[in-house]
Amino acid sequence: MYTATTIIPYTVSMLPDFFAPDAQLVAEEIGDGNINYVYRIKDKDSGKSIIVKHAENELRIYKARFVGTERNRIEYEVLELQRKLAPDYIPELYLYDEENNNIFMEDMQGYENMRYELCDHKIFPHVAGHLADFCARVYMNTTDMVVGAMEKKELVKRYTNVYPCEITERHVLTEPYQDLDENGVCPENDAFMRKMIYENEELHARVGVLKDRFQTKAQALIHGDLHTGSIFVTPERTCILDPEFAFYGPVGYDTGNVIANLIFAYANAGVTMEDGSEKAIYIDWLLQTIEEFTDEFRKRAIAVLKENSTDLMMQSDLFFDLYLDDISLDAAGYAGTELIRRTVGSSGVRDIAGIKNESAKARAEKICLDAGILFIMESERFRNGKDYTDALKLL
């Protein structure tokens, strides 16, 4: 760990040519996640800046939890690979200091955290297409059929990400379904949560299947934590950060997470905005974004595979349809687990937890839980974007 003072000479020693020799540098720690430390070092006069992302062996928010530093190397290498496959969405990388677990990268000045922007009910007309494009390029281009099964087996080993996966298996796919002190919803949803989440045997079995799939399905090099807090936006551009949970896993885990996080924004807007045309337009844009992301991802994924699949058995339209149907099935399930864990579990999101009016918050929670349960119990129904938005409109 560094202080604002120690990070400056360290950065200059690592990248002596980055700042002018006489630059007046200032630094601050700007991380708001649960895991790492993020420093911004800035030249006060020119405004030029750099980000240093630092990993310790223990979780930032819970020092007793060992998580190792391997994730830092993985994050750097995954960012490198993602930048090769989808350069529009990934910051420039300057250096990796393996010894001290530090990634030096571009400061995405002018970009805002997408979750915060959605909570402010801002519209980003291009973000659905950008995210679909990113997912299609990065995930499809890391499958067996594109990289080749031999090379891919090496990649699976290289990106085995033990501790972050354990965090997901525990916090996303187990604990939200257990009657634990750290779980909880608004009082008016408590009975519903107990009955429909804690005591819902069929739901548990289906989440068990999703957990098993998370542990066994080495489909593509996924981001592993693709929520709207990992996405940074300007009106024109989109940047995807923080792939420290990356590993070879089910593509639907990521695409489902995107859908779920758009639904948090949808629930937020639904209960916090005043009725009127502004709300109608915003809700409409969110639903359209869910549809566009879902359908564009499918379309672009097939286009990438069509162009790049080298496998003789995996080149027909029918195969691509079966392949994407399978990803859709996973996406629905994992959209469900994300909706539930962020609502019930210990990792709340600003979109819901930040709603001040308690009865509005309770309504938002209920939308998320209803949607989550539905997506898990009836995953087969959710193939196209419209399948999601039709269901949301009925909640």
Add this chain to the structure above:
Amino acid sequence: MYTATTIIPYTVSMLPDFFAPDAQLVAEEIGDGNINYVYRIKDKDSGKSIIVKHAENELRIYKARFVGTERNRIEYEVLELQRKLAPDYIPELYLYDEENNNIFMEDMQGYENMRYELCDHKIFPHVAGHLADFCARVYMNTTDMVVGAMEKKELVKRYTNVYPCEITERHVLTEPYQDLDENGVCPENDAFMRKMIYENEELHARVGVLKDRFQTKAQALIHGDLHTGSIFVTPERTCILDPEFAFYGPVGYDTGNVIANLIFAYANAGVTMEDGSEKAIYIDWLLQTIEEFTDEFRKRAIAVLKENSTDLMMQSDLFFDLYLDDISLDAAGYAGTELIRRTVGSSGVRDIAGIKNESAKARAEKICLDAGILFIMESERFRNGKDYTDALKLL
């Protein structure tokens, strides 16, 4: 590679106490596979013997194909682990010589190759139960939910088996569907093969899905080549050898292979035995064996998971049913790919290729191809043993 002469002093040097100092040793190379060399060294007087299994970097039958020797270490370690989990079915291991890629193990005297025995229409009343027990113990006890997801990730890396998997991906899951010189069936099946195997687009897409699953589904430490030629039997006991293709893959690949290989014997008996009570009894035993293996595996797998699953989300009867349904789905598909590749492809089996009467052979081929196509195209239908035998009776 060794000669019958060089293997003796080498074996004595590695295991100086195994044979008596004055033993008169003889050796022969007894391997009949495509890949390795197998030596039996025997004390002429006492009859005491040992097996040395040796791997070279190249395939035995095709020296230009590099396959490495990693599979030899994997085979040894997998045999060790299988012997721990299912000791009744695995030979005793004496030593592994990593430098020279040699496994020293028990000579299973008195056991016969199951494929040869089935071709001789011999009955083994216990073999279905033994195979079901072996599969349930070894595969279920190597899943995430039993070994724990962290430990299992290490096992996946340890048992990444690049070249053997590539052989399966190529010879089982690709080439049988391509119009290649080395493929072929009896002349009367040629048109059928071209239309229903080479030019069957839906079949190709579904085999593509099975190939993808083979490459991505790290479910359990499977054998990887569990055909009846890897199984050795006495009237009372069963021994499973040659796990050099072992890796973390779909359990249904192995169980489907067992089913397919029983069907080769069924097709053989159907077309080569004379009608009468002996044939009726034998066919009946084979069908019963298919049913018993399928249903006992399911029952025992659930029993193992019930006892050993440590995952809170994976402990209910409903979860186990979903989990085994998924394995059944895979099993049907891979039973299909095994039936097709052994009939059409370059790795024929004695049960079919060994039928001397050409028209009988053609009928046997047709049974295997019809069954194979059906299992792949309608995998969902094959959950219980009876689903298979009902379908076979209609062919």
